[in-house]
Amino acid sequence: xxxxxxxxxxxxxxxxxxxxxxxxxxxxxxxxxxxxxxxxxxxxxxxxxxxxxxxxxxxxxxxxxxxxxxxxxxxxxxxxxxxxxxxxxxxxxxxxxxxxxxxxxxxxxxxxxx
Amino acid sequence: xxxxxxxxxxxxxxxxxxxxxxxxxxxxxxxxxxxxxxxxxxxxxxxxxxxxxxxxxxxxxxxxxxxxxxxxxxxxxxxxxxxxxxxxxxxxxxxxxxxxxxxxxxxxxxx
Numbered sequence: 001x002x003x004x005x006x007x008x009x010x011x012x013x014x015x016x017x018x019x020x021x022x023x024x025x026x027x028x029x030x031x032x033x034x035x036x037x038x039x040x041x042x043x044x045x046x047x048x049x050x051x052x053x054x055x056x057x058x059x060x061x062x063x064x065x066x067x068x069x070x071x072x073x074x075x076x077x078x079x080x081x082x083x084x085x086x087x088x089x090x091x092x093x094x095x096x097x098x099x100x101x102x103x104x105x106x107x108x109x110x111x112x113x114x
Numbered sequence: 115x116x117x118x119x120x121x122x123x124x125x126x127x128x129x130x131x132x133x134x135x136x137x138x139x140x141x142x143x144x145x146x147x148x149x150x151x152x153x154x155x156x157x158x159x160x161x162x163x164x165x166x167x168x169x170x171x172x173x174x175x176x177x178x179x180x181x182x183x184x185x186x187x188x189x190x191x192x193x194x195x196x197x198x199x200x201x202x203x204x205x206x207x208x209x210x211x212x213x214x215x216x217x218x219x220x221x222x223x224x225x
Binding site: 004035040041042043044045090091092102103104105106107108 | 148150152155156157158159160163199213214215216217218
């Protein structure tokens, strides 16, 4: 099956803990993204990678760090979670970088910080 | 990428044809119009896109105004499965920025 896969589906943790989310795409795409979707359902881009290279790094707190081992994988680590980090984190990929590239999204990882 | 404006919500009934509007008054000549939809507990799903000409695929028909300042996503004979949030976004062909999504239009479908 070719798609974008994310693990875990849900994660509940306490303030100050470290969490890691995994994303893998089997579509053969060059570009991957991490988005944060808040309670109002707005999607905000966090990071974009093209062929394992960081292309876009929006203004996100330093505790967030993306990790790419190859162009099919883009993980997200949060060093010390805060309550405002509670959200859905969506991973996406596209065939290549650039405005005409259609994006394919994973189902998301729902993070709750207590 | 230029900004888009969509209604917060729309209601429909199964079997109807639904017209979802999107305003993009400041669109520039090299910006494409993309539509995605998102159902609960899933990521956004690509629906269609266009530049100037109307486009059609198995999911929807995209009507683009001649001045390109607005577009309408037309969903024929909606079913309950079409209930979703529909996002209209603009993207420049060779832009280095990642796509940015607004709140979209929440489409409700009644039996």
